[in-house]
Amino acid sequence: MPQPTPPSAFTPLRHPAFRLLWLANLASNTGMWVQNTGAGWLMTSLAPSPIMVSLVQAASMLPVFLLALPSGAMADIVDRRRYLIFAQAWMCAMGLLLCILTALGLLGPWGLLALTFAIGAGSAMNFPAWAATTPELVPRADLTQAIVLNGIGFNLARAVGPALGGFIIGLAGTQAAFAFNAFCFLILIVALVLWRREAPASRLPKEHFLSAMRAGVRFVGASPALRVIILRAVVFFFFGAAMWGLLPLLVREGLGLGPEAFGLLLAAMGVGAVGGGLLLPRARARLDRGGLVMAASLLASGALLLLGLAPRLALGGWAAAGLGMLLYGAAWIGAASTLQAAAQLSSPAWVRARAIGIYQLSFFGALAFGSALAGWVGTLVGVGWALWGFGACGAAAALAMRRWRLDQPGPAEVASPAMPQPEAPAAELAPLLAQDRGQVLEMVRYRIDPADRAAFLAAMADLRRARLRSGALSWRLYEDVAHPELWVEVWSVGSWTEHLRENDRLQPADHAAIARAAVLHRGETGPESARYIHQSL
Structure with a gap:
């Protein structure tokens, strides 16, 4: 009997609201990658030590670790559309400030880290709300594909943004990259203003902020499936963070290349992620979620080993680094979209943003600390050895995680008994x-x-x-x-x-x-x- 054809990753674009926000978010993500490229490259001039360069990535990720749960609670209890508009406006303002200070020559390494942290705080506000919005834009049957398509859009921006950022920096300086990022946030603000969200009706008052956070923590703590998802995410992203923390130095010192090459390598990762996202529906037809995450983890570990080898190849270093980034991109979208889809499907609507916030707190925390640790290890033993060490440990951890299943069995069918019913209040x-x-x-x-x-x-x-x-x-x-x-x-x-x-x-x-x-x-x-x-x- 012939197998059914897997759905296309572009199926969710048939829904107008999702299509509008997806395109605007693509522009916003492109601007963010231009900004990230500029910040990473600027730090190599302001303070070119491995630890300081890796702290740029840590500063952008650490706010999510600190603010994901409060942001998720706010996204669940206030109007989500207005909340997203506020988050974009904050990041736009911080991007403009970063541009002005850079243009005036007033920005030092710690100022760059502070403003990178501030933009990361806006991202922390945005992430849980955006993830929880996706189920409002598409039916449940298209949800997994919508998450994959969000990943494709993010990585398409990653393919275009760093390369564009590298050329913008080469032509007009890092301040121009920061200005471009601020403009892109305005595009998403306009799309959110045009979106006519139908807020779900409720007969009960809104939850209070602190009690909403506590309810989110209790929900995740009492959900074995979500705890397994978070554990698998922490393991993957902690070891994979070595690439983010060490790539600028690998390009500048290990390969002896400039900002254009740095942008092109990040673009290669984006190309790999887009290609991986297009192939992901077929992969899901052959592997369960746990198998997909393990395969992606092993692929990411292989990519780190290849990146660590690149500086030692006299003639083929550039090609080895490019191949490593392609493989890393495919591994990243395979693991990230699978884990996020599993977290979304395990979380009911009333607590979804909080649960996604805790999930993102965990994996962004793993990214921040993994990136900082990779920078410290790179300072001690060198960039190549640090990449090899993280790659080998990541492969061993992926194999050890196999016994924690991501596909949990559904509830057993039970004949309907007489259910406990309390008396009405006096x-x-x-x-x-x-x-x-x-x-x-x-x-x-x-x-x-x-x-x-x-x-x-x-x-x-x-x-x-x-x-x-x-x-x-x-x-x-x-x-x-x-x-x-x-x-x-x-x-x-x-x-x-x-x-x-x-x-x-x-x-x-x-x-x-x-x-x-x-x-x-x-x-x-x-x-x-x-x-x-x-x-x-």
């Missing part, structure tokens, strides 16, 4: 509940056949994670010491409004966990449920 307590003060304690009582004890405990382990994912502050399970067949499940939430949010947050896997526990209950009626509100004395 009318005289309505004014108290409306004040939304005090924690709410929730309780479900079960009667379990002692022969089902092991199955019940296994079901409750899954149910504990479901309660914590949907907003529980704490969860406990108690067994009656006089009647071992009687059990009480107890958990608390922050307020009555948080309790009302629980049902909206429960996903199919959570409902399946509740059903697996309830089906083991023995009695003429279903498990007994009750709710209590805390009173201060």
Whole structure:
């Protein structure tokens, strides 16, 4: 029987809103790569040590490590379109300031790092909101391809931007590269203004900022699938960060080339990523997510080894470096798009930006620290040896990660039992509940056949994670010491409004966990449920 043809990576462009923002984001990403090229090259003149050059990359990535969770919380609780416009406006202003100071000759190495950090802060605000916006622009069936297409656009910009940046720097100086970046942000601002977003309706008030952050952390902490995704991302990006931290010095000192060559090498990476993205649908037809990430990790490690070898090749160094960057680009998009798609599909809409923010916090933190460590190692042993060391360790780590699967089995089907249903609140307590003060304690009582004890405990382990994912502050399970067949499940939430949010947050896997526990209950009626509100004395 013939296999179905894999969908094209360009399928999501049939949706007008996605097409508009994708094209504008392509322009913005191109400007960012021009800016990154200018910042990296400028540092080789201001302070040409390996550690200072690698700190440029660390300064651009570290804000995401610090601000991803707060940014994700804000993107989930405010109007996402306005939030994205603000983020772009901030980066545009910082880009203009960087341009002016460079043109006036007032920018030193630490000033460059500070403004690079400020632009990175805008990126930190942008990333979770942008990732969480994609499911609003395309149907679920096109979501994975839309994420791949976002990766293709990013790497198409990477192919064009560094080369363009290298030539702009050669013709008009680094200040012109920074001015070009600021202009490109204006294009995305206009597209966001033109986008008519339909904000999802909700019968409940917006979450508070701090409680929204806590809910996001609890959700990720209680989601085994997301924890595995984050672990695999940290391993890939930490070892892959050596390329970002050491490439400027590899080009300038190892290969003895100029800014145009630096831009062309980054462009080669972008070409490799675009090619890899176009081939990715076919690769997904043959490999599961874990297999794709492992293959991409091994390919990236091979690319680092090839880059480390390039300075030692008298005649073929340039060609070896170009091939290494092509391979690295294909590996990057294969791992990055697969991991981000897995994180998106594992996160429900109510917490998606926060979950993506924590995911991005993890991998950008790995990039920042990996880049800085690569610069330090390069200072001690040389750029080539540092690239070889990170490549070899990355390959070993990829093989060790195989047992952590990215493709988790779906919830088991359970016959619909009598589900626990609490009584309606008493009318005289309505004014108290409306004040939304005090924690709410929730309780479900079960009667379990002692022969089902092991199955019940296994079901409750899954149910504990479901309660914590949907907003529980704490969860406990108690067994009656006089009647071992009687059990009480107890958990608390922050307020009555948080309790009302629980049902909206429960996903199919959570409902399946509740059903697996309830089906083991023995009695003429279903498990007994009750709710209590805390009173201060």
